[in-house]
Amino acid sequence: MEGIKGSGMNKRKNLLFIGTTSNAGKTFITGFAGKILKEKFGIKTCPFKGQNMSNYAIVCEYDKEISIAQASQAHLMNVEPKADMNPVLLKPLGEGRSQVVVRGVPKKITSARTYYQEIDDLKPEVDAAYEKLKQDYDMLVIEGAGSGFELNLKNRDLANQHMMEKEDVNIVLITNIEDGGVFASILGSYQLMSDDIKSRFKGVIINNFRGDVTLFDEGIEIIEKWGIPVLGVIPNINYGIDSEDSLAIMQSYGEKNQNIVQIGVIKYPRASNINDIEPLVHDPNVQVSFINQRTNLDMFDKVILPGSRAVIDDLRWLKKTGIYEDLKNTRAQVYGICGGYQMLHKQINDPLGTESGAGSSDSETGLGFISGNIEFKVEKVLKRQDYNLYEGINVHGFEMHTGVSDSHPVFFESPKVKGSMVHEIFHDDNFRNWWLSSGTEKNLQQWSFRNWKKGIQDNVAAQLAEIIDWERMLG
Template sequence: MAKAIMIQGAGSNVGKSMLVAGIARALTQRGLSVAPFKPQNMSNNAAVTTDGGEIGRAQALQARACGRAPHTDMNPVLLKPETDVGAQVVVHGKRVATMKARDYGKTKATLLPAVMESFHRLAQSADIVVIEGAGSPAEINLRTGDIANMGFAEEAGVPVVLVGDIDRGGVIAQIVGTHTVLPEVDRARIKGFAVNKFRGDASLFDEGARAIADLTGWTNLGTIPWFDLAHRLPAEDVMDITSRGTGRVKIVVPRLSRIANFDDLDPLAAEADVTVEIVEAGRPLPADADLVILPGTKSTIGDLVYLRAQGWDIDIAAHVRRGGHVLGICGGYQMLGQWINDPDGIEGHAGRHAGLGLLDIETDMTPEKRVTEVTARDLASGTEVQAYEIHIGRTTGPDCARAWLDIAGDRDGAASADGRVMGCYLHGLFAADAFRASYLARFGITGGLGDFEGGVEVALDALAAHMERHMDLEALLTIAQEIEF
């Protein structure tokens, strides 16, 4: 019978996703069959699963850490924010509705059976399920109907380890404060704690850890130092994407308000000769850019308005006039066209919206969502890529005659006559080493990184060793409890 343990955070972005990946890889290396699980996730960084759905990118990385293919059971409820007050609701990998936060708050409890169905099905294939919470259980105003933290833990009967983030300061207050505000039934479910992201000599926090243990009665599972290879693993939270590199080729990326699947940038940022600069709102796009990438977005029309509000449309037009290159991926591809037609108001206000006009194409928004893994061939270089699509909308127009990708005989993408403006729907292109090398060669980069995916595996192994060294995994396994069906 499988065991389970749940990692919850004393706040958002304390490093839960990475800790679960590290624990999962470490326990897998010990010979256990491990499965990751997150009952509810909120992220626009999604991955396509083997069963044709989508889950949070962090759960796909955790599945990889376990040596498993990603499956929708690993993240049965995924919320993909589309506006400041609403999100697309994905259940078992499929879009079921778009809801405002207030409406979802009233509905979420009805999704608990779907969550438990996935959890129990997953547990049948594992020795241990390592579960990731969302946000913090200290948000007691959200406790009623909760399916992400203590509500799930109570229903599933699983023990909890609480993680705090010392890098942001106040970690004793984070953890002890959570102990204080939780109702007794939830407080009793927490059996241990860990402190994450320590910089320097971790023994300097020994007294602080003892204070937390004395004040809460919870077992100290360790003070975990900052993991230096974290940048080699996909980030889940948009707040984690930063400018990286000091290479001579500058790739500029405007941070859209609903940026999605931003791990497309990771292989480029890992290249020694490349600088990836993320441009924040209110700043102009640098005039010395070699390439501007318009990334994916969960709200193409909304982010097109946002892009114009920053003046980035003017910057991009000037960049093209100077001879610069532009690449649009998914929603960014749609933005490059002449028009985006949304007659049914799928993305908000119904109507016909002017694009950036850099490609002679237009996109019709349709309710059907394409979620699939594909094998594609770059027509220019002949290189093959394993990629994926997650989008609504169909794009057509004269520049599609210069499609530059072949997918089983079908063409994808479009390009301007001079080839300096290009777009496509495929995510994950740059993870393919041969394609990335071919694409960067047009900017004078030769050689390059080489095996990007191998580097991810190296980082996961290093993360597992990091967890073995700094977290008491024996105590964690002792805390884990058998799942009752």
Template sequence: MKSKTQALMVQGTTSDAGKSVLVAGICRVLARRGCRVAPFKPQNMALNSAVTADGGEIGRAQAVQALACGIEASVHMNPVLLKPNSDTGAQVILQGRALSNMEAQSYHDYKKVAMDTVLDSFGRLQNDYDYIVVEGAGSPAEVNLRENDIANMGFAEAADVPVIIIADIDKGGVFAHLYGTLVLLSESEQSRVKGFVINRFRGDIALLQSGLDWLEEKTGKPVLGVIPYLHGFDLEAEDAIMANQVKAEQTKLKVVVPVFTRISNHTDFDALRLNPDIDLRYAGKGEKLQHADLIILPGSKSTCADLEYLRSQGWDKDIQRHIRLGGKVMGICGGYQMLGDWIHDPDGVEGNPGSSKGLGLLNMVTTLTSQKQLTNVKGNVYLNGDVARVTGYEIHVGVSTVTEHSGAAPFIVLDNGSKDGLVSECGHILGTYLHGIFDEFDTANLICRWAGAQGLQEYDHVASKEKAINRIADAIEEHMNFEPLWENAFKVK
């Protein structure tokens, strides 16, 4: 597949080598130069997803990369999205729409079919953009996954796209990672690699030079750049949960989020986690939900299974104790469904058909359905007599119905007149289907006041994302040499 569109693929030696961020930065660099550029990831496995303008579902990283390009996200930027729902299975989403649940072996065989979808989407982007920056997945050196590969070199070969390989020096063993990855590729794949990028370097570059010289001599490939470690850099993670941050002792609000086995869209909490007045802590297996003003139950890809996991950790008892002591509880998406009386799954959408008893904190019943709700929404939040505008997105299966005479009040009234979420009659529990609800400070501040925080300093999450994208773009401009790859692009003014 060839056209006038210039494409470049970023592959990594490992997961979390920096592929997503590097792609976002390159996209911003090209966009600054007036280039018509789009991101692309053939196959993504992630539980953090986003809703496109046309109502499809893609990986959250590609939505951030589209933001870096200054364009709206499209389903064709991530034509295959895998959302794990067990250790061996995942929901397969093609061009924004859920196809089915597949076990790993079945999907491995299906990839031959999925490649047609990938190349179709790539071709559509080629028709609309002059430059496409492609992100690989994991590592191209995973030899057990080479057959039918659509995520890395399999795609690069089929679409005839040049490749650069990035490695994270902060993890150690960077030269072994880069050299070993290249050696494990086929001869044609090796020739497709145009150079290396070393990420997250800190220290004196002079002490690294002998290693760079060795790598270039040994492989015949140039090191195109050494990106410095950017302290305080924070951009939405593709899937990994950010480590708990150390905050000042006198924060104004303490928030605890339990980490479910299939936690989804934990990027919901970035705006809280990054606010200096909020101490947000993720609680993992074996930890208690304690020392908090607010407990937030996050989204889940497997709500009923994670509800059982919640109980196995004793978190249901922690939540009850927290409420008795006057604390507040909030649920988002799957976490909202858990707060109700029952979750019914008559068609086995999440596994075996059946019903799960909820936490009984909101008088509602949820019935899971095969049709997924995918929409971007706007509306007004109503809480404690105050109102704030909210923008968010819904990604869920299931319909929640309020129990008659429950005494609960709607939490959000959307611009289309429909209602979302509930606030309990006692006023200590609330839930919503809206992801991204904390991204606008007025809404986040309103919820935090309800939870007991007063006088939070304003944190602009949208501006923070823009700043992060520009920081990585600035670092790329300063520390990378793209002229051997895209000389014409980098002459655009």
């Protein structure tokens, strides 16, 4: 990964990608724009999003938190993720509360109303991160949030209006044609722009067109008659980068090995960092099924309890659904990750209400596979490092949790049950293959997640480099 400063010879205005709606494709297009502008035009790019709301986060340099979306964009641009690329991260806790992470550091838990009342305190943090990154790169490739023109949020918006008002930012609009209403949403967004923003508006990208894109040629003519440049029409594409929005869109795109390992992933309501499972979803040796109701777990070779943003609440959901008893009795091997690992313990205690943010004590009996207890602490554990796990296997990953085990602080192993606090270990080919082979006696096809992902992303970048009019965008 690069970490060098911008040359100063190729400085450009920064580029903001805003959407007509949520799910327009901003995360993907912003990331690939940065990759293409760097590789095709020699512009040193890095991602930026003033404020993101997501329970999908990783630990980056200096043991700070960043949204997984901006981390994935940074990897596409071949730069190390930095907390300043996502200066404000909201991690929803439920019941209208969120944890506020500022420049990588968890600050407090607050309600939506209080957050908006204090938004002016966060604007200087966003601006400071923005100015710092500008010193190191030729161009910041910026992602907006949701719809770019929610007028009732104009003065409380850190990702759209706040960025659009900066004189050194050009704007590109993205719309998802599959959502319908593409003409109205484009024209409406354009008409809501101030004259100043219109002067820095470069055009619209129409995303997710299914079928022959030439069938939209007449649509392009209509839009351009309004004075709105159409920079490209992107077909439906597997972008091959981490999604932060939904388990539902995580699906395999490759052919599977016949001698397959069947894995069930428990999809409790508050599951988080499900991206830990992504390498398994795409691995040709694996068939992943997501479980959100009582199912015969013995049909699987292995069952995974993923991370959770509300461990006690999700543990109670397991009991309510009956999956709790099924996990205790199944013949399948069980693996817990972070919050799922904590559920494997005998008892989970939250004496100060740290996890929920409600401030009242809480406790729940765990699955009991691990004899120790979990206690939630005020201080969050944030670290990224190399780990030596199980049979001397070295993996690189990160920890991000407030629950602490009094018996097995990092990992646990028994013939039936394994688990750890460590995220991203399935991204490691050696660990993943060892775990898949353990106890299954399956012949695994050689496959590298890293190489597969790079191939997908390079192919997408090549397509977008041809589809989008980059010269017009930069002009």
